Structures are given as C-alpha cells and as structure tokens.
Amino acid sequence: MNILDKIVFDKRKEVELRKALIPKSQLEASVLFNRPTHSLSKALRTSSSGIIAEHKRRSPSKAEINYNLNVQDVAVGYENAGVCGMSVLTDGKYFGGSLDDLLIARSSCQLPLLRKEFIIDEYQILEAKAYGADVILLIAAILTRDDIKSLSEFAKSLQLDVLLEVHNEEELHKSIMPSLDMLGVNNRDLKTFNVSLETSKLLSNLIPDEFVKVSESGISSIEAIKELQPFGYKGFLIGENFMKTDNPGKSATQFINNINS
Numbered sequence: 166m167n168i169l170d171k172i173v174f175d176k177r178k179e180v181e182l183r184k185a186l187i188p189k190s191q192l193e194a195s196v197l198f199n200r201p202t203h204s205l206s207k208a209l210r211t212s213s214s215g216i217i218a219e220h221k222r223r224s225p226s227k228a229e230i231n232y233n234l235n236v237q238d239v240a241v242g243y244e245n246a247g248v249c250g251m252s253v254l255t256d257g258k259y260f261g262g263s264l265d266d267l268l269i270a271r272s273s274c275q276l277p278l279l280r281k282e283f284i285i286d287e288y289q290i291l292e293a294k295a296y297g298a299d300v301i302l303l304i305a306a307i308l309t310r311d312d313i314k315s316l317s318e319f320a321k322s323l324q325l326d327v328l329l330e331v332h333n334e335e336e337l338h339k340s341i342m343p344s345l346d347m348l349g350v351n352n353r354d355l356k357t358f359n360v361s362l363e364t365s366k367l368l369s370n371l372i373p374d375e376f377v378k379v380s381e382s383g384i385s386s387i388e389a390i391k392e393l394q395p396f397g398y399k400g401f402l403i404g405e406n407f408m409k410t411d412n413p414g415k416s417a418t419q420f421i422n423n424i425n426s
C-alpha cells in the first residue's frame with residue numbers, strides 16, 4: 166500500500182469515529198458556521214505575491230519540520246507578512262495537525278484559511294466550515310469524478326472556495342468542472358515524494374483560464390516563483406520553507422519583499 170492509500174484508509178476510519186462523536190447538527194449550529202467567508206480565489210486574482218503560507222509541523226516526506234511554534238504566532242506572522250491566505254494542515258497522524266489548529270488560526274487572523282486535509286466525506290466539509298475555514302482542498306488522486314462533483318458542489322453551497330489538486334494530466338482531465346475555483350498542481354508526487362516544478366509547467370496550458378492556477382509544494386526561492394509566473398500561476402503554496410525556520414512570519418516577510426522588489 167502506498168502512503169496515500171494508507172492515509173485514506175486511516176482517514177475513513179477516523180471520519181466514522183468523528184461522525185459518531187459530534188453529530189452534523191452540532192457542527193451546523195456552531196458559532197462560526199454561519200459567518201461570511203473570505204474568498205481565496207478572489208484575493209489571489211489581485212495579489213502581487215500570491216503566497217499561500219502553510220502551517221505544517223511534520224510530513225510523511227520530511228518527518229519532523231517544526232514542533233516549537235504556536236499556531237497563533239504563525240498566523241499573526243503570516244498576516245503581517247502580507248500573505249494572501251493561510252493553509253492549515255488538520256491531519257493528526259501524518260502531519261501533527263488538528264482542527265484546533267484551524268480554530269486558533271481563525272481566531273488569530275483575518276486571512277482566507279484553507280483546511281488542508283484528505284477530504285473524502287461531506288462531514289469533513291461541515292467541520293471545515295464550523296472550525297473557521299474559507300477554502301477546502303480536494304485531491305483528485307483519492308477521489309472519483311463523481312466524488313469531486315458532489316463534494317465541490319456541497320462546499321459551494323456553504324460559500325466555501327474549492328481548491329482542486331492534481332499531479333498529472335489524467336487527474337486534471339477527470340476533474341475539470343464549474344464547481345471548482347482554483348486548480349492546484351502539486352509538484353510533489355504524493356506516492357513517491359519526488360518534487361519537480363516541471364509538473365506545474367507541463368500542466369499549466371491544460372488548465373482553462375477561468376480557474377485560478379496554484380502551484381503547490383517544493384517552492385523555496387523567489388527564482389521558483391519568477392519561473393512559474395509566466396506559466397499563468399497566481400498562487401504559490403509554501404509550507405516547509407517557512408515552517409523550518411524559527412520565525413515563519415519573518416521568513417514570509419523577507420520572501421514577499423523580495424518578490425515585490
């Protein structure tokens with residue numbers, strides 16, 4: 166079983182337990198559930214940097230990245246740096262994250278927040294809304310076209326933006342539909358962990374113009390951003406490069422200042 170299959174296998178069991186613990190009606194009745202959301206795709210269209218900065222303690226490809234930070238400091242630091250949005254990993258087992266991280270980020274900043282999760286069930290979208298997310302991620306590698314359609318339409322009905330992630334042409338072709346806002350190309354192969362910016366370049370002209378293009382993973386330099394911009398990318402999801410430092414907000418500030426100089 167590859168790592169992605171293993172994550173999804175574990176996630177199915179986790180979601181069933183979560184559903185038994187907190188009924189949907191309780192999520193729908195929560196304070197944050199009916200708040201207005203902030204659109205990440207709209208913010209990216211007009212942003213000069215397009216940085217979506219991630220909170221990520223560990224990952225299957227890197228093991229530990231940073232356990233010495235608190236989410237509030239990271240969120241405030243990213244907001245002060247002028248990032249366009251923040252991604253919060255909520256998977257516990259493989260990334261050391263939680264829904265509480267999302268809630269703390271929500272209470273700490275006004276940025277559009279992406280729930281970075283392996284979403285396979287509508288219940289997780291209700292959780293995303295109840296814990297303060299503005300955007301959900303759908304990963305084409307773990308979903309059928311029918312799943313992508315029903316989950317994205319459900320997210321849109323809750324005024325959430327949808328970022329659909331692909332890694333190859335086949336995933337892209339099966340996924341394109343009007344209920345998506347952003348198409349993300351993951352430069353990391355989630356089965357082998359190989360990273361190459363060429364993936365974003367190769368797939369860019371296959372993404373229709375109505376979707377905001379986001380390049381994800383393995384971005385660690387201004388040169389990478391400058392290389393990807395001519396291919397139409399407006400969003401750049403960066404995790405480890407900021408999170409491996411003592412002060413991710415400061416790293417993001419320096420990064421953004423260099424993009425704009």
Ligand SMILES: O=C(O)c1ccccc1NCC(=O)[C@H](O)[C@H](O)COP(=O)(O)O
Pocket residue numbers: 168219221224225226227351353355358381382383384402403404405406
């Ligand atoms: O990061 C991993 O090792 C990973 C492994 C398996 C599934 C997903 C994984 N990462 C999720 C992400 O997409 C990244 O956290 C995100 O794009 C930021 O990447 P990076 O800047 O390289 O930390």
